[in-house]
Amino acid sequence: MRIPAILLLILAILSPVSAAVPGAEEAAAQVQVTNISTDPEVLMPYDTATLTLTLANTGTESVAISRAELLDKDIRILSDTYGKVGAIGAGNTMKFTFTIQAGGRTGIFYPVFSLDFRDANYLRHPVKLVVQENPVEIAVLKKPDTFTMGKKEEVTLHIGNPRDNAVSGVTVIPSGSHEITPTSYFVGEMGPDGVADIPFSVTPGSGDPITFTVRYMNGINTHEVAYTLPVNPGTSKKRASPVLSNVVIESEKDYWRVTGDVTNSGLETANAVEISADTPAEPVFPYKIYAVGALKPDDFSSFELTFRTDANTTMVPLIASYKDDDGNLFSETTLVETGQAETRAPAPESEIPTPLIIGLIAVAALVVAGVILFTRRR
Amino acid sequence: MNLSLLITRPREFFSELSHCEPSLKWPGLIITIIAICSGIMGYQMGELTGRLFSHMMEGMGTITAVFGAGGAFVSTFLMWIIAAVIFFIIQRLLKGTGSFTRVTEITGYGMFPMIISAIAGILLAMHYLPLADVTPVIGSDPEKINAAVQSLMTDPALHQLTLISAILGIILMIWSANIWAFGLETCCGLDSRKALIAVGIPVLIYIIYTLVTLFVYTPGGI
Numbered sequence: 059m060r061i062p063a064i065l066l067l068i069l070a071i072l073s074p075v076s077a078a079v080p081g082a083e084e085a086a087a088q089v090q091v092t093n094i095s096t097d098p099e100v101l102m103p104y105d106t107a108t109l110t111l112t113l114a115n116t117g118t119e120s121v122a123i124s125r126a127e128l129l130d131k132d133i134r135i136l137s138d139t140y141g142k143v144g145a146i147g148a149g150n151t152m153k154f155t156f157t158i159q160a161g162g163r164t165g166i167f168y169p170v171f172s173l174d175f176r177d178a179n180y181l182r183h184p185v186k187l188v189v190q191e192n193p194v195e196i197a198v199l200k201k202p203d204t205f206t207m208g209k210k211e212e213v214t215l216h217i218g219n220p221r222d223n224a225v226s227g228v229t230v231i232p233s234g235s236h237e238i239t240p241t242s243y244f245v246g247e248m249g250p251d252g253v254a255d256i257p258f259s260v261t262p263g264s265g266d267p268i269t270f271t272v273r274y275m276n277g278i279n280t281h282e283v284a285y286t287l288p289v290n291p292g293t294s295k296k297r298a299s300p301v302l303s304n305v306v307i308e309s310e311k312d313y314w315r316v317t318g319d320v321t322n323s324g325l326e327t328a329n330a331v332e333i334s335a336d337t338p339a340e341p342v343f344p345y346k347i348y349a350v351g352a353l354k355p356d357d358f359s360s361f362e363l364t365f366r367t368d369a370n371t372t373m374v375p376l377i378a379s380y381k382d383d384d385g386n387l388f389s390e391t392t393l394v395e396t397g398q399a400e401t402r403a404p405a406p407e408s409e410i411p412t413p414l415i416i417g418l419i420a421v422a423a424l425v426v427a428g429v430i431l432f433t434r435r436r
Numbered sequence: 437m438n439l440s441l442l443i444t445r446p447r448e449f450f451s452e453l454s455h456c457e458p459s460l461k462w463p464g465l466i467i468t469i470i471a472i473c474s475g476i477m478g479y480q481m482g483e484l485t486g487r488l489f490s491h492m493m494e495g496m497g498t499i500t501a502v503f504g505a506g507g508a509f510v511s512t513f514l515m516w517i518i519a520a521v522i523f524f525i526i527q528r529l530l531k532g533t534g535s536f537t538r539v540t541e542i543t544g545y546g547m548f549p550m551i552i553s554a555i556a557g558i559l560l561a562m563h564y565l566p567l568a569d570v571t572p573v574i575g576s577d578p579e580k581i582n583a584a585v586q587s588l589m590t591d592p593a594l595h596q597l598t599l600i601s602a603i604l605g606i607i608l609m610i611w612s613a614n615i616w617a618f619g620l621e622t623c624c625g626l627d628s629r630k631a632l633i634a635v636g637i638p639v640l641i642y643i644i645y646t647l648v649t650l651f652v653y654t655p656g657g658i
């Protein structure tokens with residue numbers, strides 16, 4: 059019987075309840091939590107936030123507070139406990155702000171706000187705290203069927219905020235070895251379920267994908283989400299397509315003459331169309347290059363080229379180059395056969411040598427002179 | 437008619453001729469042979485020119501060839517008549533007694549060496565014309581046509597053909613002049629000096645004209 063009696067005595071000495079002052083309990087009962095706010099309103103995993111509680115003393119007596127703290131096993135409390143707070147006067151309010159950090163789990167949590175009165179017992183108030191994963195969503199609203207190297211195309215991104223709270227400082231930053239304008243796009247704040255369409259002009263410079271990174275702030279926490287758009291350059295289904303047809307190649311004395319038609323069989327206008335001969339051909343006047351001009355879809359024009367080749371050349375590439383509406387240069391190559399060197403027209407070397415001509419004329423002159431002299435002497 | 441005598445001993449040939457009535461049968465035959473040869477060469481040249489404008493009209497080559505042949509054929513006879521008129525006028529001015537028919541007959545015989553020139557012309561044309569670089573004119577742009585014609589006229593093969601034909605023509609013209617001089621001297625009562633003057637003046641003018649045309653006005657020059 060002695061040991062339990064001693065323990066009860068020690069507990070009685072240590073317990074603060076034992077120090078409760080009659081009347082103070084009623085005064086403490088008038089202290090209420092009147093407002094709770096968090097910034098940001100909804101956290102993401104591992105986000106840091108501030109939690110602010112407002113106390114109001116609706117009683118007629120001041121109430122002394124010895125300590126205020128926030129307690130939870132899933133939420134980390136980064137700020138210190140409020141100790142020796144003092145007293146909250148009758149009709150006054152008092153704010154308590156805690157810095158907290160969410161854990162890796164999502165869901166609704168209830169950390170407990172604990173207020174320790176000096177002359178009375180405790181006030182415990184659970185605080186609702188929501189942790190959501192939902193990041194900003196990105197989608198491609200518009201893009202070309204096929205990217206073409208060097209051709210400017212339009213890509214439109216559609217971004218949306220599926221969260222229950224607003225996010226701020228939303229910025230879209232494209233990256234990749236391409237020419238992209240604008241280099242970044244600042245959207246600003248996006249409310250819950252807010253959306254924004256962002257146009258980009260993309261001129262592919264390689265086959266690398268384009269990465270669109272969306273950076274945004276949830277309170278003081280920076281988050282980013284990326285979207286990768288494959289480029290895979292190819293041939294546009296609508297692009298202009300100059301086709302050479304009715305090609306006739308004729309051998310001139312020491313060069314080739316090619317005539318034919320060029321037709322735009324594509325679905326877009328081919329601007330500044332030029333036809334030329336590539337190596338091993340050596341373009342010569344009068345038609346080193348033939349400028350056709352603009353060809354609308356299904357339009358055609360005749361062309362003519364003159365070039366020289368060496369004796370071993372049997373195929374010559376003809377290049378049809380054109381520009382799109384943005385000034386990007388494209389070209390298509392068509393091989394034409396010049397035939398074997400033996401089929402070419404004879405070179406001028408087959409003419410009668412000049413000394414032989416002079417000799418024949420001299421002989422004719424001598425014969426005539428001889429005849430004249432002969433007839434005159436008789 | 438001994439035409440070998442005309443070449444080797446023209447004085448004797450015309451001496452015999454002076455005893456006969458003037459006849460244009462043999463001279464006409466000589467001129468016809470020359471005209472046929474000139475016509476053949478004219479056809480070749482016309483066909484070449486036609487290739488230049490072959491894109492303008494179907495059969496343009498044949499048309500120009502026929503016109504070229506006809507023109508060359510007729511112009512040979514015209515040259516004969518013009519030469520005869522000139523010689524007749526000059527020998528009359530120098531107190532000659534030859535009738536126009538006689539002078540025409542002499543002129544025709546004197547053109548005998550021109551047969552050689554005409555035949556040589558055909559052979560040369562057959563050799564050189566295929567070497568000519570003829571670029572057909574596409575479209576009807578006058579500048580293009582002019583450029584194509586200039587290109588044809590300055591073609592080295594054609595230029596060489598023209599040069600050789602002209603020099604050969606001049607040499608044989610001098611031979612003809614020798615025959616004409618004997619003819620006028622023997623048949624028209626002119627002495628040797630006057631006969632040479634009557635023939636020499638127009639022939640010299642013709643030669644100078646030919647050389648000037650050849651060396652000065654022909655594009656490409658020498």
